[in-house]
Amino acid sequence: MSRTRIDGFRIAGISTCVPPRRVDNLACGSAFGDDEVRKVVSMAGVRHRHVVDDGVTAADLCFESAARLLDALGWAAESVSAVILVTQSPDYFLPSSSCMVHKWLGLSDDCATFDVGLGCSGYPYGLYIAASLLKSGGQQRILMLHGETPSRFAASDDHSTTLLFGDAGSATALESDPVGTGWFCLHTDGSGYDSLIIRGGAFRERTPRDPRELMLRMDGAAIFNFTIKRVPALIAETLEFAGIERADVQAFILHQSNKFIMKHLARKCGLLDEQVPFTLEDTANCGGPSVAVTMTRALKAHSTPQKLMLIGYGVGLSWASALIDLPPDCLLLHDVYAESRPRL
Amino acid sequence: MTIRKVTTAAALQMLADAVMEDVASLEPGRLREEIPGWDSMGALMLMAELDEHLGLVLDADASRAMATVADYIAHLRASNALLEMDGDA
Numbered sequence: 001m002s003r004t005r006i007d008g009f010r011i012a013g014i015s016t017c018v019p020p021r022r023v024d025n026l027a028c029g030s031a032f033g034d035d036e037v038r039k040v041v042s043m044a045g046v047r048h049r050h051v052v053d054d055g056v057t058a059a060d061l062c063f064e065s066a067a068r069l070l071d072a073l074g075w076a077a078e079s080v081s082a083v084i085l086v087t088q089s090p091d092y093f094l095p096s097s098s099c100m101v102h103k104w105l106g107l108s109d110d111c112a113t114f115d116v117g118l119g120c121s122g123y124p125y126g127l128y129i130a131a132s133l134l135k136s137g138g139q140q141r142i143l144m145l146h147g148e149t150p151s152r153f154a155a156s157d158d159h160s161t162t163l164l165f166g167d168a169g170s171a172t173a174l175e176s177d178p179v180g181t182g183w184f185c186l187h188t189d190g191s192g193y194d195s196l197i198i199r200g201g202a203f204r205e206r207t208p209r210d211p212r213e214l215m216l217r218m219d220g221a222a223i224f225n226f227t228i229k230r231v232p233a234l235i236a237e238t239l240e241f242a243g244i245e246r247a248d249v250q251a252f253i254l255h256q257s258n259k260f261i262m263k264h265l266a267r268k269c270g271l272l273d274e275q276v277p278f279t280l281e282d283t284a285n286c287g288g289p290s291v292a293v294t295m296t297r298a299l300k301a302h303s304t305p306q307k308l309m310l311i312g313y314g315v316g317l318s319w320a321s322a323l324i325d326l327p328p329d330c331l332l333l334h335d336v337y338a339e340s341r342p343r344l
Numbered sequence: 345m346t347i348r349k350v351t352t353a354a355a356l357q358m359l360a361d362a363v364m365e366d367v368a369s370l371e372p373g374r375l376r377e378e379i380p381g382w383d384s385m386g387a388l389m390l391m392a393e394l395d396e397h398l399g400l401v402l403d404a405d406a407s408r409a410m411a412t413v414a415d416y417i418a419h420l421r422a423s424n425a426l427l428e429m430d431g432d433a
Contacts, residue, residue: 043385221404224388228395264392
């Protein structure tokens with residue numbers, strides 16, 4: 001059973017950014033039909049999507065989020081001892097995107113740097129890895145980056161994905177702290193690996209006969225089925241593991257998958273409206289980084305730590321939670337990607 | 345999780361709500377492909393209805409296999425979600 005309590009870390013800051021190009025889904029009627037678009041917008045809850053221009057990648061979005069965060073925290077580049085970049089939208093098969101971000105940020109060659117290939121469950125997984133590294137010793141400050149550009153792999157004639165996905169990057173700064181604690185529950189069901197899949201382009205099928213196989217295939221019914229079966233159990237498991245009640249949690253930060261699914265989950269789990277922030281109306285389903293985007297966009301300043309349950313679920317099939325206390329002095333930054341940061 | 349039982353009429357009403365169709369038009373032999381609202385989105389709505397009202401998780405394969413209204417009712421019966429005293433759809 002993959003349940004872990006990890007002591008000795010805190011989140012010092014979270015920074016997110018989205019591309020400046022903002023698409024109004026209701027203006028997409030000519031492509032998909034006005035009624036169909038209205039129906040999807042109403043059900044999925046995505047009115048606007050921020051999408052990257054050609055040539056802009058998840059690594060770019062993560063770099064800008066990280067540069068802003070380091071500046072705001074006053075962390076020197078040489079003080080960062082590890083970078084983890086969680087993404088399924090890498091720039092290249094090799095090298096790892098994290099190595100490029102390492103260069104652009106001017107980090108030290110004493111810094112451990114690697115990518116993690118996870119999608120919608122990536123935020124709690126990334127936190128778990130970062131917290132584990134801090135706990136294991138030898139690390140003081142870690143950047144956990146999580147970025148995705150799903151708009152780049154949504155087929156333009158597939159309204160079920162094109163109207164749903166936006167892009168975002170995030171950077172979360174973690175550091176050693178004797179009083180910080182997190183509870184993590186991590187799960188996988190590989191039997192559903194093909195429910196969300198890009199079949200072509202990688203080494204299983206490098207040049208698919210059907211170019212459509214270079215784009216995302218989503219079995220919406222299977223994903224919904226997985227979600228309503230797994231996520232309520234995950235929430236209950238995490239509460240029970242930490243020995244707390246639903247009411248003890250200020251906010252359940254759900255991956256912003258789809259408003260209809262999220263509302264169903266909230267009702268099924270007995271969560272109050274004020275415990276479940278929604279941000280996908282303007283920033284869409286931007287994959288796993290939607291957890292970070294929801295924290296930076298929806299959380300209000302608090303004078304005491306906020307107990308948050310962060311929940312990611314989707315491609316894999318993979319699902320995970322992190323129960324954390326967000327310190328009151330944690331920096332929360334959200335902005336538009338401006339490509340204005342100098343790269344080293 | 346215990347599955348809550350409903351009458352056939354209530355089950356048909358759930359289908360009607362999910363696919364945005366008049367319940368009176370949901371004859372047993374009516375084909376799914378003749379019901380515009382019973383598309384991929386309608387199927388999700390139906391999954392949500394069944395989960396919320398009956399505690400029944402309809403898996404994706406079973407959902408796709410439903411070709412008629414009668415198939416839907418038959419699935420509920422096989423899942424022990426219909427009250428026995430109730431008539432057939």
